Amino acid sequence: MYDYDQVTAFLGKWGPFQRLIFFLLSASIIPNGFNGLSAVFLAGTPEHRCRVPASANLSSEWLNNSIPLEERDGRQVLSRCRRYRLEALAHFSATNLEPGRDVNLSQVEQEKCLDGWEYSREPYLSTIVSEWDLVCDNDWKSPLTTSLFFVGVLFGSFISGQLSDKFGRKNVLFLTMGIQTGFGFLQIFSTSWEMFSILFLIVGMGQISNYVAAFVLGTEILGKSIRIVYCTLGVCIFYAFGYMLLPLCAYFIREWRMLLLALTVPGLLYIPLWWFIPESPRWLLAQGRVQEAEDIIRKAAEKNHVTAPDVIFDPIKVQDLNSQEQQTYSILDLVRTRNIRSITIMCVILWMVISIGYFGLSLDTPNLHGNVYINCFLSAVIEVPAYTISWLLLQYLPRRYSMAAVLFLGGCVLLFIQLVPTYLSVVSITLMMIGKFGITSSFSMVYVYTAELYPTVVRNMGVGASSMASRFGSILSPYFVYLGAYDRFLPYILMGSLTVLTGILTLFLPESYGAPLPDTIEQMLRVKGIKYRSASKSQRRLKYGEENSVILKNTSL
Template sequence: MLDYDQATSFLGEWGPFQLIIFFMLSASIIPNGFNGMSVMFLAAIPEHHCLVPESSNLSQAWRNVSIPWEMKEGVQVQSQCQRYRLETLSKYSAKGLLPGKDVNVSEIELEKCLDGWTYSQELYISTIVTEWDIVCENDWKGPLTTSLFFAGVLIGSFISGQLSDSFGRKKVLFATMAVQTGFSIVQVFSTSWEMFAILFFIVGMGQISNYVAAFILGSEILGKSARIIFSTLGTCIFFAIGYMLLPLFSYFIRDWRTLLLALTVPGLFCIPLWWIIPESPPWLISQGRLEEAEEIIRQAAKRNSVSPPAVIFKTGELEDYKNSQRKRHSFLDLVKTQNVLIITLLTICLWLIISIGYFGVSLNTPNLHGDPFLNCFLLAAIEVPSYIIAWLLLKNVARRYSMSSTLLLGGIVLLLMQLVPQDLQILSTVMVMIGKFGVTAAFSMAYVYTAELYPTVIRNMGVGVGSMSSRVGSVVSPYFVYLGAYNRILPYILMGSLTAIMGILVLLFPETRGQPLPETIDQTQSIKGLCFKRNVSPKTHVHKKENKNGPVLMSSRL
């Protein structure tokens, strides 16, 4: 049987070749941080109220009272969706009557914003909301825009693996980069909300496919220790770098078309990577293209200044290697036995709720008090220490307790948001950051824990189902944010409750740290509290110890 890592061990772990691949592929993930959260600023909702046209012939006194006031979270604010009937106001104005003195304004009939809206330009010169009036009776288009993007991510995650398996990691990586960048440029010239939303859906498909292809390519090209760092801190932190740059771009560029173009241009800088990043040698081997795989390894050896052996891959081992890549199980195996079925159901709930918490908190940034650009930067920056803490927890603490503690931290802190007075803006921001810290850490560990729960024969499918559930959570999350327009605290109460409950339920999962990885379905560990036990055959159970450097699989949000 061909052992790829052993066959290429002469390259070393951290030579110039590995460093270039590590940083170039990680850099290609930065645009995912731009686009994944850009909707917060592209579709931001400025302060607004009904437009009172100059042609209404109102005196200044009547114009000043033309918009009614209403209570919102204990504060008097101007109505965003209603005004006093202009025809009536014009009659009173023409007669010289004064509001409050001659006429009780509150008794005048109300009407909708028939002439459009007036938007504040204090924070944004323009957004898609101000351009196409996505407010009041059309405010449902806002969360739908975000959901369509994540629906594209959901569809893209279905097809990205199959595409890279069929056409190669490198071709799919650059093709999806082209889709993401090209359709984003076209999106700049959108003439309607419908056009913008459809293009955003396609951009979402390209983004996740781009990320998955880069993740797989790096995991297959790099050696063991480099692969571990790339699959954890590499991809996650470079995603966070893109996320942190988003509010910086948005702060200096307040027009949505110019901002989108500025966020898209960095994707063009990835074009030269075509001549630097090679195809995945393991994929070439699986396709029978042994000579091409050997040529890539020899070029890598030359760059690392080492001498390759005369024969790197033995042709006699090729067929066995290709056979080992074939799937022998179906998705039905995830639900056939009671034990695996319960693990699958809990995994779906875990990924769904974590995703709702992560994206809900991230996308709800504009509803926080204070500067939205600073708040976004802080919530992005908190991800870096979160990833590092998650890595340390995975190396040193039991999986169940690591997941439970971070989920409970995030959930409880978000629940406590309802106790914070509205005027304590700094405390609110700090608490949201702590909540984001906990949820992000749990999200980072979910890939590792899920991979260890499932036996080898269905591990990829188990992780795939969990990942797919997270995509569904991302599609749903904008509607949690939507509730914040009516009650600032309600999204945090819902997200905090779900996250805290999941923090307790995760304790039902079996512990996997330091345990032998199950190879077959019969060897899957039992859920805590179930009365049956798994039937393990000592002859077939293969014991594996966890790598001293920690687990291999982690991933970013998108």
Template sequence: MGVQTVSTLLQVFSSSWLVFCALFFVVGMGQISNYVAAFVLGTEILSPSVRIVYSTLGVCMFYTVGYMALPGVAFFIRDWRMLLLALTLPGVLYIPFWWFIPESPRWLLSQGRVEEAEAILREAAKRNRVTAPEVIFLKTEHNAGKMEAHNICHLVRSSNIRWVSITLWVVWTILSIGYFALSLNTSNLAGSSYLNCFLSAATEVPAYIVAWLLFRCCPRRLALFSTLFLGGLVLLLINLIPSPDLSSLSIALEMLGKFGVTAAFSIVYAYTAELYPTVVRNTALGACSMASRIGSISAPYFIYLGGYSKSLPYILMGSLTALSGLLSLLLPESHGMPLPDAIAHMQTVPGFKKRPMDKPSHIPEDEECASAHL
């Protein structure tokens, strides 16, 4: 958050386009990094029922509120320097969070820092006015010392996690192409670009509500497949509208396509966090987000293809999105399963031989984590 805020503030004083772009590169590094870190932190701290609300509605809905506010702020502040300044100042509000938000007990356990994890849970129990057990975590060989260090290479080390990772990287990349291409294309639609941007953002509100309902009640693969396939199918249907007089219908279909892609993006974030274990969860989400940046980099070029044929961007985006929906059916199911803490505890891809899973001794049998009791 500090990198993003300071870099955006420095952009206000950019003396050239080159300096502006260099600072924007740093802004992007800070923005997506703190988004992923905040998502993972909330996922690991919160209990199962609250986690679903947080990962599908909480994070995404507040992102949408900012998205909807952006065209309004930009409408009244036309100078780009003052606009950047207005978007930077709220970053000061982040500072108290350093003392308010605790560290992830799951991550501390994965590092062998049992006493620190217990202290956080006892503080949570005190604030929630419940009694913490005398012994929260048993000091066994699994958590008595610092655990094995994990890095991005562990995402492709075994056949099961390698297949999960590659599949998710492809899905995230295609999702990002559709999401950002449709978001950037609002300026090319008929009518006010400010209003179209607001409508594009407002479309995400019901999308996240639907994503939350699907994630709460349905199998993860079915939820991800249905939203991806809906988005792809609608984008393909736009090509069947021949007359310019039906521009309002085209906009409606494009917003419906954005609805499906947005809901899928919300689901894939939460689904990915459930599939990967604690020891690599932040790394895995970061890697998936990095793969999605390939899609966001490619998104403007999909829009440029409209200069050769107006239907070509929709055909490509619709086909790729629908195919990624089919690909998502190959992922393992995580609905109703506890969050894995070690790579050996991951759900297996359908068709792979199921390996024995050692139950982690530091997690209570009747709950995912002791924090769920507190």
């Protein structure tokens, strides 16, 4: 068997070449952090109420009482979507009647905001919500905007792997970074919500494709020992750094078009990386471009100050490897037997719920008590220890119990939020951050755990199917946040309950820690709690007869 890692072992594990690739590819993930969650501020909903035009000719007293009160979060506040009928108020004002004393306001007819809305300038100067009045009857458009971004992520997941397999990891990486930056820049000139949303969808396609290309390129260039650190800490930590930059930029730039400009321009800084990041030698070998792959490894040897052998890749061995026929498997193999079918269903549920919890909590930070920018920054900072803890758990503890523990932690604290009095806002925010810590830890661990459960022959398809379920979860997550408009604690109750139930479900998955990776479906670890039938007598008899015939044949030879 042709072993790429063994052939390139002379480069060493952590030389200047590996360090350069590690940090440059990790840095390419930073824009994904602030672009992926930019809707938190771009689509933020400021306080608003119905506009009362000056042509209504109302006295100052009636103007101050033109908006009815409604109960929200246990408080009496001005209605966002209704006002008293202006014709009636103008009549009362003209006849010098006083509100509350001469007129019972509860009996005055109400109407919709026929003249638009007045928006608070705090904490946002403008958002797409205030730009295109995405409130009241149109408030469904705000979560749909974010969902369309994740629809783009879904489409990008479909095509990114195929594009990188056909055109190369490096080409797709820089192409999709250009798409993310270019179409993000075009969003600044949006003239309607529809135009903004369509462009946002395309940005989502570029965002995930860039992420996947960088992820694959790093795993294929770096050695085994560095590969694990890159996948768990490198990519994830730099994504969190990008996430931290989002509230910092939004704090100083509170107009959505200028904020979007500040978030897209840094993409131009990555153009020079084209001359520093090489193509994947593994991909070049798979394409039969042996000389190009060898040139890259020789340059890497020069950077690491080591001497490369005269012939690194034997063209004949590479050609023989690529010409070998491999048995093909289809998506149906993920549900063919009871065991793999159970694992597939459980992984799909697991990924979807984790994605709902992660993006739901990330998008809900503007609705928390306190400063929206500080809350968002804390939500980003908490991811750094979460990724670090998940890496340590993967190194030293069983997968099943580690996953269940962090899911139980995240889910239970979210359920406790509803028990905290409203005046203890700091406690509520702390519990929310602990919940985000648990769910983020599980998000980092589930990639490795899922890859270990599936056999080599269908591992890519298994992880891909689970990842697709995650995309559907991210599409649904804005609507969990949207439910908070009806009941402030409903999103936390739903996300907490689903997370706890998923933690219980995880306990039924097989334990993969310390076990060799399965190569075939028959070698897969068994799901707990399922009875597996032994082979029937006829099957055992047939197998016994086949073994005897093989023995007789061998002895006759």
